[in-house]
Amino acid sequence: MKLLEDRIRKDGVVKAGNVLKVDSFLNHQMDVPFFNEMGKEFKRLFEGTPINKILTIEASGIGIAIIAGLHFQVPVVFAKKSRSSNISDQVYHTIIHSYTHNCDNDVVVSKQYLHADDHLLIIDDFLANGCALEGLIDIAHQAGATVEGIGIAVEKGFQSGGDRLRSQGYRVESLAIVERMDPISGTIEFRSSER
């Protein structure tokens, strides 16, 4: 999606340690009219796919997932990190390692909100090593639900997550795939896409 690539070139900041900061518009301050364009693009990409629910994970996946939910007119379920006293004991549970925070998170989804007849679009803001998505796929499988596709805003194509998921047969649509980035010069190169 050229609009997102241009925005990352304009406002993204490359830092040492493979960090791409896009928190001015994507995952801290959220540019909602821009999110609306991303939601439209997910709808276009997955047109004709029988998606009845979107699954994401707190916190930064929720914004994009909600806008996508508006375009698909389906509910969004977000996986919660750690157990809340407001969540029933009847949950699907998985463990997701966060490289950003260097910790393991217990992640849960109430069994009430995922079922075997669900056809899911999994949405997240970032895809790097794929741990978060594998956790969400694990939860989907526990429910017996079908993963129709995975929609990502920014994929770090030089990390292994996206290509591993594709090789497992999942349809992964990333609106921008960063192929290379350089913290010294600040340059960012994208994987070319033809749609």
Added chain:
Amino acid sequence: MKLLEDRIRKDGVVKAGNVLKVDSFLNHQMDVPFFNEMGKEFKRLFEGTPINKILTIEASGIGIAIIAGLHFQVPVVFAKKSRSSNISDQVYHTIIHSYTHNCDNDVVVSKQYLHADDHLLIIDDFLANGCALEGLIDIAHQAGATVEGIGIAVEKGFQSGGDRLRSQGYRVESLAIVERMDPISGTIEFRSSER
């Protein structure tokens, strides 16, 4: 908002300890077309107020804030619990006690995304004792920003937060105010509103 009161009566579950579970449509599974109606109502209620940004807190505030952001056509900034290595040291910081999880959360917002010329609508899904909102107001004040109003989906009117904030001069608009609820019978009564 009658639509929300009806939905709480239909799908809300009253539990012991003043817990109102609305996670089937509000804060775990999110009914996005319904959120869109809540976003429209916030826009109607705050029509004419010079709001240029929405401030919320992760995780369950984000969904409603994003939809409101779409109706106001303004960006949403969400306060983050605990420091991420992706967040600059240049943050506004406050501590918010969570009664749900019985813990204190360090909450931060990057100084890049809140300024003295911002006119904020603060959005959250729930208002009970008001701790989360007071934390967000503290952050807004650190930035020198103006709090134009507070938009809440469900207020527990029998807890003190909403009325305390109103007595401090804040405009608090809650789409539904639960006046009383009974875990034995499951009945829920709302504060009558005339708009």
